[in-house]
Amino acid sequence: MKNNEVVIETRNLYYAYEDEKYVLKNINLRINKGEIIAILGENGAGKTTLVKHFNGLLKPTKGEVFVLGKNVKDMSVAELSKHVGIVFQNPDHQLFSETVEKEIEFAMVNFGFEKHYIEERIEWALKLMGLEKYRNRSPYTLSIGERKRLTLATVLSYDPDILILDEPTAGQDFLQKEKIAELMNLLKHRKKTIIIVTHDIEFIVNRVERVILLVGGKIIYDGDKRGALTNYKLMKEARLLPPQVSQISWILYNLGVKLPKDILYTEELLRELLRIYKS
């Protein structure tokens, strides 16, 4: 299967800001093309620091990082960003243009795309993120949800193969979260590799396959999401709240209801309860 093409790989990656202590410790990762991954961990676990290595914003203190088979050591951020798009958390740190259109255009101009192609892509991105009617507005006049979508549009517009979303759901309401979920679906169909950095467990339950748990700069779990999210000990170690459905199942289990301990979805819980009820 061609799906096993590795797009990002880290080997014994360590990182320290200035000469302080390591905030990433011995990170070994292989991310395949088309995978949808969540990097989970509490605030300060090192998630953002880790993904900044994937487009060269940070270079390893020790160890190596490969993107699309090339060592990032001698590659510029601009070069890498063409393939690896990162959307950062806070829109207010990123918007500066006079109009929404110009904001979207910025990256493509930097990458030297052709004019008619740029125009095409702006239309596509505006439509995708539902921002057409704001095209001539100043980004600062948009609502927080719209600004978030605009930051997504600025990166999606140039169509990177790998997309990294840093805390995309932080401070967003239900509707915005739905839109971000829709977007992830679309990207999945377009065979993009998606890495989502978050501690919003409920959001990722239905949307990713693989989960990486980061605690104090170390990976304590990397694999199938069920193995992490339904493991009480691991989740506690990572200081994350397990999915509510799993929590309810554990409570019922402790009350004597004979349920499996790795329930992740509402349907699973209902099916089990029905089974018990019937018997």
Place this chain on the structure above:
Amino acid sequence: MSFLEGFKFRRKDTRIHKLDPRTKFIIVVVYTVLSLIFFNVIPLFILFLSTIFLIYMAESMNEWKKTIRGMFFFLTIIFILNFISISQNKIDYSLAMVLRFLTLTSIFSFFFLTTTPDELALAIEASGISRDYSLMFTMSLRFVPTLAKDLQTIMDALRSRGLELEKGGFIQRIRNYTYVLVPLIVYEIRRSLMIAEALEARGYGATDKISTYFELRMKRIDYIITVIAIIITILVILLKIYGMLPSWLFIKISNI
């Protein structure tokens, strides 16, 4: 942004930290005056060495070193600018100016490393300046590191969209920095409005007479240091005016 390290307060238990902030402020003034009246390498070098000694007493060498290292670029510029704009005594004069800058940086670093923001606010208020201004001053100090972090975040986001800050000619580079400045200014204005609201919500400005946790008290050692510092300064100034300072202070090092 590590050059800011030397201007951030660190809680430590040394004799210097225990001094009254006003005493330390007098020391800063004395050093400023002394370093401004001299234009020669040797006296400025002595001043600089003594600031290092003060920082050593305050056990803050590591933070200070980071600041000095971060200033290296500035120091080079100061040296070069003085060197090309002066017609005689080039080396001596440029070196003296570098030493003056180092002395001033170090003595301010000494002050901010060892004085808590609270003490600072009290000291400013004690000198008769209104609370509004003292708060403004201490808050802006408090937010310098935050500002540095915001700046880093903004630059990271821009670089991720393909902006190469260091590329292009002079005009292009200036334009690149405006991309950075717009979000920075907007963000900081928003932040300060939020802080202002939070302050008012917690009763700031409700009364003129506010209660304080602790009061500043000059101890014996504070009076002694203050008096000695002022006497030395006046003495040096008088000796300098009447040309009675020892001549070795004015030897040109380029002649040695």
